[in-house]
Amino acid sequence: AQSVSQHNHHVILSEAASLELGCNYSYGGTVNLFWYVQYPGQHLQLLLKYFSGDPLVKGIKGFEAEFIKSKFSFNLRKPSVQWSDTAEYFCAVNFHTSGTYKYIFGTGTRLKVLA
């Protein structure tokens, strides 16, 4: 079955540290990829998306992600995190199969940034 794996469930960093959150998916066809963020007490918001083209995509708040097709990965990165980045991050994949659209989320990574 198709799935999305986020290997880091909890990450704790100090401010200014670099961030990389892993995301791998299992589907061999064409996919669209997303990272969503959920700040404490708020709803899910789109951070960035990849549909096609340049595999390095830039999102809001200095986040970027790189699609590596051969590794089925879409890792999220930020060179220098801030306390305000404390949130839960979800990777999601969307594709078309068997006449329907699938939208599958990972289990999330809870990031805590220490001031």
Place this chain on the structure above:
Amino acid sequence: DTGVSQDPRHKITKRGQNVTFRCDPISEHNRLYWYRQTLGQGPEFLTYFQNEAQLEKSRLLSDRFSAERPKGSFSTLEIQRTEQGDSAMYLCASSLETGIRYEQYFGPGTRLTVT
């Protein structure tokens, strides 16, 4: 664009009672999705509508669950004879369908607690 809204935001009910949640999507969006999210998990797909047609239902959606979108605008999700295992956050999302390249916009969710 006022975003996706959901009502109520919180619902506490006793086991065996019926509950109904409402979702109002972004006005021009023709697709509407329902997800369930439990602690430590990402959103799990339940069902989606394109206009008023319910196009797909997850196996997670047991016979006690029913969703409607009668006029292709707002949607309701009803759970009959609630069980403690139904306790979760129920998320609604909407999108403008443009083939496979679309992104979903999420509402704040309805947190259901079954006692």
